[in-house]
Amino acid sequence: MRGQSILLDSDVAKIYGVETRDINKAVSNNPDKFPAGYVIELSKQEKNELVENFHRFNKLKHSSVNPKAFPEKGLYMLATILKSPQAVQATLAIIETFAKIRQISRNIQELSITKWGNLRGLRSKQQGVPI
Helix, strand or coil, rough: CCCCEEEEEHHHHHCCCHHHHHHHHHHHHHHCCCCCEEEEEEHHHHHHHHHCHHHHHHHHHHCCCHHHHHHHHHHHHHHHHCCHHHHHHHHHHHHHHHCCCCCHHHHHHHHHHHHHHHHHHHHHHHCCCCC
């Protein structure tokens, strides 16, 4: 949707073990945590396209409210706000994942520096140039 992978508010609610209204309430109560790009309110036309193209969205057909859609960063932010056990587990998983990514990045940087230093030393020795 709009060039992004998204999840609708109702699907997010199922994942985090809360009601859709809890998702929408979290967004409206924390507008500073959902800047542009963190949550998308679908237009009536976008909602109608979903209903026409995917049977699982038939329940939206008679809804007067346009659903909200969440890209990845919006899902992360929601996980930090919601208090359900599933949301807490999602927050912990996100934190653990980012910590592992940082550690991998540090390891790669250290390996690059070590390898680069070793290559410089090897080349200098081959060329008879002091290091």
